[in-house]
Amino acid sequence: MEMNANDKFGMEKRSGVHLNHHISGVSADCQFGTPSMGAVPANPAIAMSQGVSMISSSSPSVPGVDFFGPGLWSHPANPQNLGFSNAQTNTGASSSIPIGKPVAVSSRGMFLQAIPGVLPPNLSHFPADSAFIERAARFSCFNGGNFSGMMNPFGPSESLTPHPTASRGVTGTQGHKSELNMTEVPRDITVPIDHGSSSGSPLKNQRDKGSYLVGGLSNVSREANFTEVDQEKSTELANAAGNSSSSDLGSKKRKRSNQDMELDQVQRGTQLSMENTKDNAETEQNLEQNSSRPNGKQAKDSTEGSKEDYIHVRARRGQATNSHSLAERVRREKISERMKYLQDLVPGCSKVTGKAVMLDEIINYVQSLQRQVEFLSMKLATVNPRVDCNIEGLLSKDLFQFRGGSSSMIGFSPNMIHPQLHPSQQGLVQPGISGMGSPSDAVRRAMNAQLTVMSGFKEPTPQIPNVWDDELHNVMQLSYSTNPPLNTKELNGKPRDGFPI
């Protein structure tokens, strides 16, 4: 379907409208280039029309590309600032061009909208701030700039430069985003084309589009396009590849928490923005450099392709599209992330590099902690008989602040305690169990030193079911009930699994 420049322009506006609606929630401080819209250069328009036709004809399963193609390229967006507000005003005058995928738009818009709301909390290393979100939101609407300069020889997806680590290394958000965009966008474009059409010119047009996208898109537009296209692309990849590995991926990825999902999205977004900041020539150069300079990690991934995740993980440039390698890379990233966290946890491991040495350190540390527990329990066993009352005093002292009689506290049944302890763990006090709530607070305050460590746990404390209480009740009772005297054989039997029980 050939669309003249006007139609395309209207379509862009319409896309901008749709996007704006969804992204209106995001603080839009970018100024939509209204004059720039009017000044759509002929070349991009033509290319866009071709590209649009290409996209629309290439694969019906990629409505997003269809929709955003013209929208992305028709707007010669300012490299940095594109305003949704202006877009909104502009789109008011847009004609009702049957771009025809309002559903897709809404899904994408919602998808975009979800991004700002669901930033993973632990993405400290990503510039996942509101500015990023804005850019991501804006990204979908805007595209433009001089794509002609970005006539990269975007080969097949395999030729994408691997630069995940490089992108990550760049602390600047812009760099990350643009770089990712570079990898992702051409990937997106080529995939539908490969599936959709095999003609040379369409392919070239797609590549041009990709280059356009890479070269001239603003951060926002790129990110948005990326996210949008990513959705489509991932679906398309799944369809096209027809891999059972997709199900494997699904099974693997389902384990991933939402955090990881967001992490990936933000990763891609950051990488996209990183790309955006560079000008066309630079990005081209970077691409070339990246392709020629695979990192150690990327060298392995050089054969890998686009990351495919049921959350639409995007493949990096130069990486194979094999879904297995995709999942593997995701897994590797998770492992490295956790190793980093463990490194912070284990004292004296900051200068240790390498997973093997790190693992050894972790094992040593866990063993030393378990030995310490055993030693301290032995010490407590010897010390305790002398200070029988002290323990009760310690316990009651905290509880006594809100209650009378320490003995009454000590004698509480575990079932009464447990519901209290749950709220206390979560920082809440159940009003229903007033008696128990106070002791929990007291204990918490008194034992703040220990409790601060517990509160530092990164995972959220979920509601513990009542079965938990019963279980613990049994365990605690059994632990200090009068057990029959253990025979020497049992006492001497050391736990061979290293678990000191």
Added chain:
Amino acid sequence: MSAFHFLRALSQINKTTPKSSLLLRSRRIRHAAYASMAYTAGRSRLWSRALLRRLQRRSRLRYFSSQRTRAVIAPRRLKAVRPRSGEPSRAEALRRLVPGGAGMDYCSLLDETAHYIQCLSSQVQLMQKVVGSISS
């Protein structure tokens, strides 16, 4: 919260167990330490669930077992942690250390290890404080 649990268990142990059986006391105290630690961690963690299961099993067996049963469970044969592919060789040792580690994949093993280390260190601190307050 873990302090509360542990102290309570400690007081109970002091009351109930004879002072002569030092070994028994130390085992019970250690049992209580791990139990309170696992309870504080909650059910959301694999290691805490596995730990509680293990403690329950041992306690129940110990409590209800006859002489024969105790003889059976005493020689604790460790199910071989088979080396898995795609992970470092040291992962086996880590699996043995962390409760419930045998059934996890390497990724979640690292996750559980991190949380386990946190809980362990807090428990050690608590016990050190208790010992310090008692001795002084």
